[in-house]
Amino acid sequence: MSSFLSSAGRQPAGRSRPVAAGVLTGILAGTALALAAPLAAVAHVGVTPSSTAAGSTTQLTFAVGHGCEGSATTGLTFTIPEEIVSVTPTVHPNWTAEKVLVDLAQPITDAHGNSLVQRVGQVVYTANTPLEDGFRDTVTLQLTLPADANGSTLAFPVLQTCEVGETDWNQVADEGQDPHDLDHPAPAVDVTAAVVDHAAPVVGAELSASAASGRTTVAEPDLVARGLGLAGLVAGVAAILFVLFFRRPAARVAAPSKGSDS
Structure with missing residues (x-):
């Protein structure tokens, strides 16, 4: 009787090993899919504005936390929308900032009464030390959102250059399209209504x-x-x-x- 019970309790080795291997493979595959989705969602250059109100001065903080297919980042080139004339790059100890001016089609007058014939077309940040893949850093641009841009979306395409290769984050979603469906979405700011300043009476x-x-x-x-x-x-x-x-x-x-x- 004891020999019968012991033989009945044992399973053939040929069956148990494939089952265990299949379970382990399924667990690993599920874990890989669970991790891949969040990584794909954040694998782009993002932007966080301090203000989105039309006509307001805002600080746009751009974040990058990955390289070009594993290669370290050496530069970030931001293309400024035509609606914006002046940009002030924030100094960063690990980056050298440069403003690239472009000619205006027609001269304009700024808020101080100065006649302008050029505007900031690009801002280039060059890394003093290449930013390794998997390490996050941010750079900030200060600018004034157009007063008549309420309800519009301003895109800031970024060319990310690396030690090997480059990635151009320049895709803009069409109306009704989810930007997360794009392979290389450009950082964008949705401009909201201007804020009315109800100042207290003097x-x-x-x-x-x-x-x-x-x-x-x-x-x-x-x-x-x-x-x-x-x-x-x-x-x-x-x-x-x-x-x-x-x-x-x-x-x-x-x-x-x-x-x-x-």
Whole structure:
């Protein structure tokens, strides 16, 4: 009986090994697919704006965390949309920044009244030390979004050059197309409506308006404060007078003389 049970509990080695190998292969394949999806989603040059409101000044932070098929990154060339005239690159200790100017079709006047015949067409960041594949770094551009760009998408194509090869992130999604479906999507900013600045009224202006209309609403809190302060002063003086003139002195107990022992 014992020999029968032991033989029944054992499985042939030829069957158990293929089953275990198949299970292990399935686990590894599933893990590879689970990791491949997130990596594919982040395998591009991304941009994070500090503001997306039309007409606002924004800092666009571009991030890169991979090379060109494993090769280290040596340069990033940003193409600036035609709607933007001026760009201020942020200094980075590991990158050398350069602005490339292009001629305007027609001269324009900037916010300071200066006549401009050129604009910043590209910004080139050259790595002082190549950025190895798998290491992340960021560079930032400051610019003003066009005041009339509400509802539009501004693309900033980036040419990533590496020690071996290059990758041109210049694809722009068509209307209704998901940018994640593109092989090399360009970083883009969706411009939103301008923000209206409801500034608080100036105190001086309120006083002038009150004086002109004959109202004293601004001065009323001052009169109330003075009245409360005067009442407090009177109450304090009354308390001091009460202590000085109306409190009865405590009875004194005479000390016994030395000679009276009886």
